[in-house]
Amino acid sequence: EVSHEINELKVAFHLALIDDATSTFYKDVLRLGAAHSITVSTTETNLKRYWKLDPELKIKMDSEDDYIKAFREIFTEAVRSRLRSAFPVGSELSGGLDSSSVTCVAKKILGENSQDKLKTFSFIFKDFPDADETYYINKVVDTGGIEPHFMDANIISPLKGIENILWHLEEPFNYPSITITWNLFKKKQENNIRIVLTGEDGDIVVSKGQNYFRELAVTFQWKKLFKELRCTSNVFKLNKTSYDKSESLPIKNFNRSFLSTLVNSVIFPLIPDVLKKVLKPLYNKKNNIRTKPDIHILNKEFIQRLKV
Numbered sequence: 001e002v003s004h005e006i007n008e009l010k011v012a013f014h015l016a017l018i019d020d021a022t023s024t025f026y027k028d029v030l031r032l033g034a035a036h037s038i039t040v041s042t043t044e045t046n047l048k049r050y051w052k053l054d055p056e057l058k059i060k061m062d063s064e065d066d067y068i069k070a071f072r073e074i075f076t077e078a079v080r081s082r083l084r085s086a087f088p089v090g091s092e093l094s095g096g097l098d099s100s101s102v103t104c105v106a107k108k109i110l111g112e113n114s115q116d117k118l119k120t121f122s123f124i125f126k127d128f129p130d131a132d133e134t135y136y137i138n139k140v141v142d143t144g145g146i147e148p149h150f151m152d153a154n155i156i157s158p159l160k161g162i163e164n165i166l167w168h169l170e171e172p173f174n175y176p177s178i179t180i181t182w183n184l185f186k187k188k189q190e191n192n193i194r195i196v197l198t199g200e201d202g203d204i205v206v207s208k209g210q211n212y213f214r215e216l217a218v219t220f221q222w223k224k225l226f227k228e229l230r231c232t233s234n235v236f237k238l239n240k241t242s243y244d245k246s247e248s249l250p251i252k253n254f255n256r257s258f259l260s261t262l263v264n265s266v267i268f269p270l271i272p273d274v275l276k277k278v279l280k281p282l283y284n285k286k287n288n289i290r291t292k293p294d295i296h297i298l299n300k301e302f303i304q305r306l307k308v
Helices: 008-015 064-080 097-113 134-141 162-169 178-190 202-206 211-218 222-242 258-270 273-286 300-306
Strands: 036-040 045-049 089-092 118-124 146-152 195-197
Touching (some): 008 300, 089 097, 097 118, 097 134, 097 195, 097 202, 134 146, 146 178, 162 178, 211 222, 222 258
Parallel strands (some): 089 118
């Protein structure tokens, strides 16, 4: 009874990498937005937002140690509240700081209540040592309380079982390694895992970020600042070699030398906002930075008809 008519605007959004939380590829099918609840009765439909992030909220503490203590308490409680399950709990473990931190806290909490080991699931790349993080994964496993499971990712074709995956997803996706993830989930299912912890996007939450450089500058820690800038500019030089045309980098095709990192991360953020409004468009134009979604790949008639 629901139309299967394609939502062409969603197709345009998908191709131009524009995020839209509530639409789908079907005109008459909508998504329930994050932090929303819906109540449906025979007479009415009531949509309600039950949570919203407060952008003005600031936490002020007396010392660095207080922040560390508070973060650890909240982090531990966040992991603890996700361990409630009538089935075995698993954790993805990449060897990075994010998943390693979650895994270590989870196995400690589980160890307090039972003798069961935490099952971890990891990709490994045997044929590509530069991409393989088995060394770091084993560092975590060697601390004990963990039952590791590994999957050799480089032998899985990106097209393996793709028709079956698409049938389940029922829509296109922007995730080229989805067949690898699919197979890892099959391994979790074989181990009767129902709850899976992950470190996904943890770096975005707790990263020192660009403000760290500015903080060092205004607190006159210049020796440390220059050391950090030198290391960062070297990393971006390496990234540029591998991802020269990557849209994921902040500045497309921009060679982040030490000087450019200094300007971009320290000097420019310290410029007053009034002056920044004048300088930013000029800076973006000079460095070919796009501030709007790229719709140039779309058919012109398609764009005009949909008023994208």
